[in-house]
Every structure is written in structure tokens, then in C-alpha cells.
Amino acid sequence: MPATAALLLAILGQSGGDAALTGPMLRTAFEREMDPLDYCVFAKGVSQALATQRCAQWLGVAFFEVVPTSLPDAPTTLHLEALADVRTFRVRVLDRDVLFCSPRFFEVLRLKAWLDANPDQRRRICLVPERALRDYLVRLNSQDLLTEARQRLARRWPASTADLDLPLSARIAFVVLLLVIVALVLVSPFLDYPALLPVVVLVLLMPAVLRLASMFCPTDPKAPISPRPEDAELPVYSILIPLRDEAHMVPQLVGAMVALDYPADRLDIKFVVEGQSSATIAAVKQVFDLPQFSLVVVPDAMPRTKPKALDYALPLLRGEFVVVFDAEDRPDSDQLWRVAQRFRESLETQCVQAQLVVDNGNEAALAALFAGEYAGLFGVQLPALARWRLPVPLGGTSNHFRVETLRAIGGWDAYNVTEDADLGVRLARLRHRVDVMPTRTLEEAPTNWRIWLGQRTRWMKGWMQTLIVHNRHPRQVIKDMGWVRFVAFELTVICMIGAPLLHSAFLLLAALRLGLGLPLIGGVNSLWGTVHLAIFVFGYGVAVLQTIIGLRRLNRPEHLLAQAFLPLYWLLISLATLRALYELLKRPFHWAKTPHRVAGKASVALPGMSQKNAAAPERGSTS
Numbered sequence: 001m002p003a004t005a006a007l008l009l010a011i012l013g014q015s016g017g018d019a020a021l022t023g024p025m026l027r028t029a030f031e032r033e034m035d036p037l038d039y040c041v042f043a044k045g046v047s048q049a050l051a052t053q054r055c056a057q058w059l060g061v062a063f064f065e066v067v068p069t070s071l072p073d074a075p076t077t078l079h080l081e082a083l084a085d086v087r088t089f090r091v092r093v094l095d096r097d098v099l100f101c102s103p104r105f106f107e108v109l110r111l112k113a114w115l116d117a118n119p120d121q122r123r124r125i126c127l128v129p130e131r132a133l134r135d136y137l138v139r140l141n142s143q144d145l146l147t148e149a150r151q152r153l154a155r156r157w158p159a160s161t162a163d164l165d166l167p168l169s170a171r172i173a174f175v176v177l178l179l180v181i182v183a184l185v186l187v188s189p190f191l192d193y194p195a196l197l198p199v200v201v202l203v204l205l206m207p208a209v210l211r212l213a214s215m216f217c218p219t220d221p222k223a224p225i226s227p228r229p230e231d232a233e234l235p236v237y238s239i240l241i242p243l244r245d246e247a248h249m250v251p252q253l254v255g256a257m258v259a260l261d262y263p264a265d266r267l268d269i270k271f272v273v274e275g276q277s278s279a280t281i282a283a284v285k286q287v288f289d290l291p292q293f294s295l296v297v298v299p300d301a302m303p304r305t306k307p308k309a310l311d312y313a314l315p316l317l318r319g320e321f322v323v324v325f326d327a328e329d330r331p332d333s334d335q336l337w338r339v340a341q342r343f344r345e346s347l348e349t350q351c352v353q354a355q356l357v358v359d360n361g362n363e364a365a366l367a368a369l370f371a372g373e374y375a376g377l378f379g380v381q382l383p384a385l386a387r388w389r390l391p392v393p394l395g396g397t398s399n400h401f402r403v404e405t406l407r408a409i410g411g412w413d414a415y416n417v418t419e420d421a422d423l424g425v426r427l428a429r430l431r432h433r434v435d436v437m438p439t440r441t442l443e444e445a446p447t448n449w450r451i452w453l454g455q456r457t458r459w460m461k462g463w464m465q466t467l468i469v470h471n472r473h474p475r476q477v478i479k480d481m482g483w484v485r486f487v488a489f490e491l492t493v494i495c496m497i498g499a500p501l502l503h504s505a506f507l508l509l510a511a512l513r514l515g516l517g518l519p520l521i522g523g524v525n526s527l528w529g530t531v532h533l534a535i536f537v538f539g540y541g542v543a544v545l546q547t548i549i550g551l552r553r554l555n556r557p558e559h560l561l562a563q564a565f566l567p568l569y570w571l572l573i574s575l576a577t578l579r580a581l582y583e584l585l586k587r588p589f590h591w592a593k594t595p596h597r598v599a600g601k602a603s604v605a606l607p608g609m610s611q612k613n614a615a616a617p618e619r620g621s622t623s
Helices: 003-011 019-031 036-042 048-059 080-085 105-117 119-124 130-140 142-156 168-190 194-215 247-258 278-285 306-316 335-345 365-387 403-408 419-429 449-469 474-481 483-515 527-554 561-586
Strands: 088-093 096-101 125-127 237-243 267-274 293-298 321-324 349-358 399-402 433-443
Touching: 003 019, 003 036, 003 048, 003 105, 019 036, 036 048, 036 105, 048 105, 048 125, 048 130, 080 130, 080 142, 080 306, 088 130, 096 119, 096 130, 105 119, 119 125, 130 142, 130 293, 142 306, 168 194, 168 449, 168 483, 168 561, 194 365, 194 483, 194 527, 237 247, 237 306, 247 267, 247 278, 267 278, 267 306, 278 293, 293 306, 306 403, 306 419, 321 335, 321 403, 335 349, 335 399, 335 433, 349 365, 349 419, 365 433, 365 449, 365 527, 365 561, 399 403, 419 433, 419 449, 419 474, 419 483, 449 483, 449 561, 474 483, 483 527, 483 561, 527 561
Parallel strands: 096 125, 237 267, 237 321, 267 293, 349 433
Antiparallel strands: 088 096, 321 399, 349 399
């Protein structure tokens, strides 16, 4: 019997079977461009550990399901980016060197021929499953991976990282300057002092004009959607899912990932779990019967942030592209292959942001307001910024990257608590193109205002960090981006931070003046006061209109009535902004973890989303 057929039958547990049966399986594996060993794992249901054990038996060598902890440490990997491709390591065990390996199908065949010629070498070979070998190498290199996670970006951008360019003096100066600008804008309607008008125009009018223009920008070309490629044509796609204390979310996440219309053998799904989250680690290990899943345990070390965890896993990726999903995410089933098509069709595109959609807006007014905000941001504003090639403040999830590009720019800022917005600015500084696609990811909005407040405080603090860091050396940033992108970046982020404070202060000041019987503006015939008031009203109107248009594009009219509470919602955002200013001064790198919950039956299937993807388990408790 040919060795190829004999090995394939051995892996399937059919040693001595009919060799003719292996021909069709090998042809199918070759047509799908799969390693025959992977074909047995993914198509025939043989576990990775069992397949490796049967290879070891066929070779007549030792097998371990996990690398023994009693072994002396092997040499660490010099090039961490190559860690995902390492399949062997050699250690000294007692009186001999032993090669631990996880060979592919044809490597097993070559190893068989070599061992037949050198039978005495069998005692020097030990096979381990690929997952076990990878876990051992990660554990062996954990300190280097941790150092790289915290310092990679600082080496790439030595003057634009939060850990190096966010000193207390810069944070104090930012807080003072922001409060001064807010005060100037507030008093300007009550003073006949035209010199303050440019400040009002810059802070209020220009961001509103940018938003208004985005409403007239088409969201996506009207070209027909390309047909789905064959499995063999699709690239390996990595998925990073950072988790902390979220064991209850693992079943839903597994369901969402299994529902993806993407070949399992081309998925590299990594649960990136903090080392102290023992229950979550145990929950992830329970799904290891699916070979596309793996676990990366991040050592407990400062800063305890999501971007540090992502940076720790970055060298371990096997895919050509990578996407980040959060614990509650349920992406469109066709999202991966559609984004892969966009990357292949547009070689200049380095990042694609999917549209985040809140699907529990019917549960509470707060969730409906959150849904409206997301609809305006991801359905109106961000697509326009991408179309105009302006900086795009990425969402914290469902952003897709070319792995090569992500590594080249240094990954995420481990110390920035809104690493997504910061990464969008860095892509703009390198003139990389960012696309926003209408493919959607369902999310759960907080229905508890305290949870919402903690999340929004972190977001506001991160935008402040991003603004400070990228303004420490403005001339270099302008040189990188160009004047147009730089101004757009400044207006976008300043509006995100300053608008809520102005809204609340203006409402309180207006209520105070009306309560005292004073006119709303400085004088009865104050021209400048009228102009300033008109700018305020224009800014309000544009913000409301953006939300309405976003909801209409999503076909969510049921959330429109709740938008009447937007002034109260903006008051909450201003409270989060004030808390963020305090945290920026006192604990700038603190990460307020947002607890997630399992999606309930209230989840809504969006147009174009498969029912399989829309289905969800019963609601669980919040951790």
C-alpha cells in the first residue's frame, strides 16, 4: 500500500482499510487546498490530538497530548512574529536531545522515510498536537510577548504613545484649555464682542457643517455585491476576541463564529483571555473540540487594557487579515468574505470598519438613544469620512485589518483606553485608506445607566488621550496627514469632547437667565447674541437630523420617538465627560470594564442577515 494512503487510513483510524477509498479524499483536499491532515480534522471529525497521536503510532515514535511541564525550557524564539509558524523545538532530556514537533501530512511522510533509514532516531522524536505545541511556545515566550505588547508601538512611534506622551503637565494643560474654550463659547452670546465669533465658529459651526455634509454623502457605491468566492480562494482569516470575566458569553460567541459563512479550516479564531479570568479560560477550553478555536492567556500585568491583550496576541496570528470582535458581537454571516473581497479588490485599503448596530433598543429609552447615536455615527458620519479620505475614528469592534499593515504600524496603543480611535488617527498619519462597509454587527446597548456611564467615561477619556498625544508634536502630525486631514481630525475629536459640555452648560445657563427674568441673549437687540444663538440651534438641529437619517437608513422607525429625550441623553454624556476629565488627571490608564450579557429573544434580524445568525440563546445574567 502506498505510504500516502496508509497514513491517511491510519489518521482516520482505518489502518488496513481499502487504499482506493483514500483517492477521492486526497483529491478533495487538494482541490480545497487543504493539508490532508487538516482535511481529516475539519471534514472527517478527527480531533487534532487524536490525529497527531495516530501519526505518532504510525511513525513508531512517542506522543504527548501536552508538553510535559517537567521539561527544561527550550530556547526562546528570537523573532516573535514567526511564532505562529514554528512547529518544532528541541530540548535536552536526560541523555539525549529530543525533538518535539507537530508535523503536517507530507512532513510525516518524509519523517517516516527518514526514520525507516535511521530507526535508532525514533527515541529522539516526540509528536504533540499543534495547539499544545503553540501553548508551550507562548508560555515560554510570555515575558517577551508581554514586553513587545507594551513597547512595540513606542519603538514605531517614539513621540506619539500614551505611556510616553501623556505626562501630568500635558493633561492639566488640556483640561484647563478645554474649560477655557467652553467658557469663551458660553459667554460669547452675552457679549457684544465680535472677536469671540471665530472661536464659536470653529468649535460649533464647522463640526456641524461637516456633519451636515456627511448626510448628503452616499454610504456605499451602488455596484452589485460580488458573488461569494469558492472556499479554496478565500484567505486565512484571524479573529481576535478579547475577554475578561465573561465565561457566560462564550457559548453565544461560539454560536456567532460557527454561523459565519466562511470555511472553518481557513479561520484562526483566538480567544484572548486575561490570566486572572479562570472561569472564562475554563469556558473557552470546553469548545476545543472545534479546531478553528484556540486560547491565548494574557499574563496579569499593567496596564490591564484590551489593547495590551490584543498586542500580546498579534504575533500569533496566522491569517492574512484580522478582525476584532467583542464579547457580545453577532456579525453578519457573510461579513468576513465580503471584507476579504474588498481587501482584494482595493489594494490601497488597509482597514475596513463594519457597521455596528444596536439591536436591543426596544428594551429601554437609554438603549434606544444609544441605538440612534450608533445609527448616526456608523450609518452617516463614518462612511462619509471614509469616502472623503479623512481620519476615521474606528469603532472598538468589527474593524478589519491587513495583518502585515497592523504589525508594521506597531499594533494598538496598550495605554490608550480607546485604542480604536487612536489607531484610526495613526492610519490617517500614514495616509492609509480606511473603508466603512454596510455589513453589520449586532451589539447589545447598556440598559443600566451606571454601566453606560462607566463605558462612556472610558470612551471620552480615550478620545482626550488621543487628542493630547497627537497634538504634542503638531508640526509632525501636519506633515504626516496634511492640513485638510489634520483640521478634520481636530474638529471631529474636539466636537466629541466639547459639544456635551457646551450643551449642558448652555441649558443650565439659559434656564438660570429665564428663571431670573433675563433675556436669553445679552440684549434685546443684540446682533451678536442672535448670531451665536443661531449657531447653537443649527448645531443642535444637525445632530438630531444625523440621528434621524441614521435610523431611517437602518429602517428603525420605532426608535425615533425616543430621540425626543436627546437633550437629557446629552446631559448624561456631559456627566461622563466631566468624569473623564477627572480620571484623565487621576488615573489616565484605568480601564472601566463594561459587563456584557447574552442576547435575548428581543434581538432583531436585520435585512440581509441570515436567521441562523440572528438566533440567540436565552438571556443570561450580567457578570
